[in-house]
Amino acid sequence: MVREAAHRIRPMVQRTPIFTSQDASALAGKHLFFKCENFQRGGAFKIRGASNLILSLSPEAIARGVVAFSSGNHAQATAIAAKHVGAKATIVMPQDAPKCKLEPTRALGATIITYDRLRDNREVIAARILEESGATLVPPYDHTLIIAGQGTAALELLEDHPDLDALAVCIGGGGLISGCATIAKSINPNIRIFGVEPELANDTWQSFRKGERVEIPPSHTIADGLRSPSPGKLTFPIIQRLVEDIVLVSEQEIRQAVEFCFTRMKMVVEPSGAVSIAAALFGKLPSDVKRVGLIVSGGNMDPIAA
Amino acid sequence: MVREAAHRIRPMVQRTPIFTSQDASALAGKHLFFKCENFQRGGAFKIRGASNLILSLSPEAIARGVVAFSSGNHAQATAIAAKHVGAKATIVMPQDAPKCKLEPTRALGATIITYDRLRDNREVIAARILEESGATLVPPYDHTLIIAGQGTAALELLEDHPDLDALAVCIGGGGLISGCATIAKSINPNIRIFGVEPELANDTWQSFRKGERVEIPPSHTIADGLRSPSPGKLTFPIIQRLVEDIVLVSEQEIRQAVEFCFTRMKMVVEPSGAVSIAAALFGKLPSDVKRVGLIVSGGNMDPIAA
Numbered sequence: 001m002v003r004e005a006a007h008r009i010r011p012m013v014q015r016t017p018i019f020t021s022q023d024a025s026a027l028a029g030k031h032l033f034f035k036c037e038n039f040q041r042g043g044a045f046k047i048r049g050a051s052n053l054i055l056s057l058s059p060e061a062i063a064r065g066v067v068a069f070s071s072g073n074h075a076q077a078t079a080i081a082a083k084h085v086g087a088k089a090t091i092v093m094p095q096d097a098p099k100c101k102l103e104p105t106r107a108l109g110a111t112i113i114t115y116d117r118l119r120d121n122r123e124v125i126a127a128r129i130l131e132e133s134g135a136t137l138v139p140p141y142d143h144t145l146i147i148a149g150q151g152t153a154a155l156e157l158l159e160d161h162p163d164l165d166a167l168a169v170c171i172g173g174g175g176l177i178s179g180c181a182t183i184a185k186s187i188n189p190n191i192r193i194f195g196v197e198p199e200l201a202n203d204t205w206q207s208f209r210k211g212e213r214v215e216i217p218p219s220h221t222i223a224d225g226l227r228s229p230s231p232g233k234l235t236f237p238i239i240q241r242l243v244e245d246i247v248l249v250s251e252q253e254i255r256q257a258v259e260f261c262f263t264r265m266k267m268v269v270e271p272s273g274a275v276s277i278a279a280a281l282f283g284k285l286p287s288d289v290k291r292v293g294l295i296v297s298g299g300n301m302d303p304i305a306a
Numbered sequence: 307m308v309r310e311a312a313h314r315i316r317p318m319v320q321r322t323p324i325f326t327s328q329d330a331s332a333l334a335g336k337h338l339f340f341k342c343e344n345f346q347r348g349g350a351f352k353i354r355g356a357s358n359l360i361l362s363l364s365p366e367a368i369a370r371g372v373v374a375f376s377s378g379n380h381a382q383a384t385a386i387a388a389k390h391v392g393a394k395a396t397i398v399m400p401q402d403a404p405k406c407k408l409e410p411t412r413a414l415g416a417t418i419i420t421y422d423r424l425r426d427n428r429e430v431i432a433a434r435i436l437e438e439s440g441a442t443l444v445p446p447y448d449h450t451l452i453i454a455g456q457g458t459a460a461l462e463l464l465e466d467h468p469d470l471d472a473l474a475v476c477i478g479g480g481g482l483i484s485g486c487a488t489i490a491k492s493i494n495p496n497i498r499i500f501g502v503e504p505e506l507a508n509d510t511w512q513s514f515r516k517g518e519r520v521e522i523p524p525s526h527t528i529a530d531g532l533r534s535p536s537p538g539k540l541t542f543p544i545i546q547r548l549v550e551d552i553v554l555v556s557e558q559e560i561r562q563a564v565e566f567c568f569t570r571m572k573m574v575v576e577p578s579g580a581v582s583i584a585a586a587l588f589g590k591l592p593s594d595v596k597r598v599g600l601i602v603s604g605g606n607m608d609p610i611a612a
Binding site for chain 2: 267
């Protein structure tokens, strides 16, 4: 399904560059390969999954439109893919989403409905809209077409660098790591997969250790794309089966990784996108991992945060 | 000489990526190709010229060391190339050089001598050091090996995109545009070359119109790499012969181009590196130019400036 997705979404996505950095590799004590989804269309990997689902819809479904609930990057991706096929997009976003994620989504012609992240349940709001409109939900992670689409990031990385011995991937709801782990293990069964979460949003880390999906209270991590309260119903079993371990990074480590990318690599990486880099730079990955691919998931950040 | 330089410096420089941006091209009304020297080693194109000169030195000259005077990027480049060949590097820098340019140069093991940009003459200071040490001067632009080295940026760009109809290149002392124009016209005599300067540091613009080298008072443009008071003795005749026109951009346009690169292209471009982009985005290039290569000269900027 990942390979099918790669074929389907080719007209809509960038094949993003893979950066290396002598400085970063020296600091990490490993050879690092940065798969730069911050340079992706819409500024994040999310277009891969959203376009894979939306390009699979029937003409009738496209006519009824699509709905997404998202803290930002998935919203923009859904709006881009919907515009591409001529579908009306309705996006349910938290009031406190970064402006850099809200504005471009609005500019793409999507209808934005905001909610209070600490009080309202976005899934309830989205369900009401779906019922009223007959539109198709484009879920942020818990859908096989979304997972398969996100996996194309790792497919591209391993096509160019088949000799990696590990991948480190951030975990929000788990769509990106599920897709990446599935295709990576299919290409190389010996590749080791590490998930990375903020200490302040460690729902999948807790779930992984407990052996069942744990829900955490709303998180205030600066990694705003990784605040999901629990791993997905579909993604969690994939993570349990294919991921070797989940490691945690502090807010300070995330900030320093963002700053490292800015000052040393001259690229803008949002906090959520920097957690895999933080894991590598701050010694969270096993020492016998030598050649590691880091999925840099996105770059949508308000300038002030730098 | 540019092709010789490309061969000589290959072990020391990155072949930088060439980015495109639908948003930027739409705003400019032209197809834009960004040659991203902000991702170059040392964060700027300067390593091309400095390593071309330093890799041409005799073992005796290397033993006596090298000296450079620079507002920043050339300093770091000289330090990197000197370290590579094992030469002692002494760098004369203005006191108010951005920290992001000063610190990495010091970290590379270079001896830093600072001066007051508004009161002291850096060439006099460098001359005294040269006399005392017998070291070789690595000038920032006015040397054929420096010019040839900088031209390799355009060589790489045109190898990948031979069908460009114009280049837009920032002008400080004129080394980059001289090298780029020379190789570009040699590959395609019909290609059009445009220089770009800040309004606040328009020494080459004035000189170009007057037909002779004009010296301007010290400039306060935010494009700190383009504050040279006059074009070079070697570079100015090349500019006169090969450049079609020089265009000016305001401080506000430079700031907006830096912000555009940050928010829309997710890359860090310093003000000096953004003037060619500003020229394209703000309609300073002729309307019949349709496919234009922009040399993005560097990305060394303190985070606060974003």
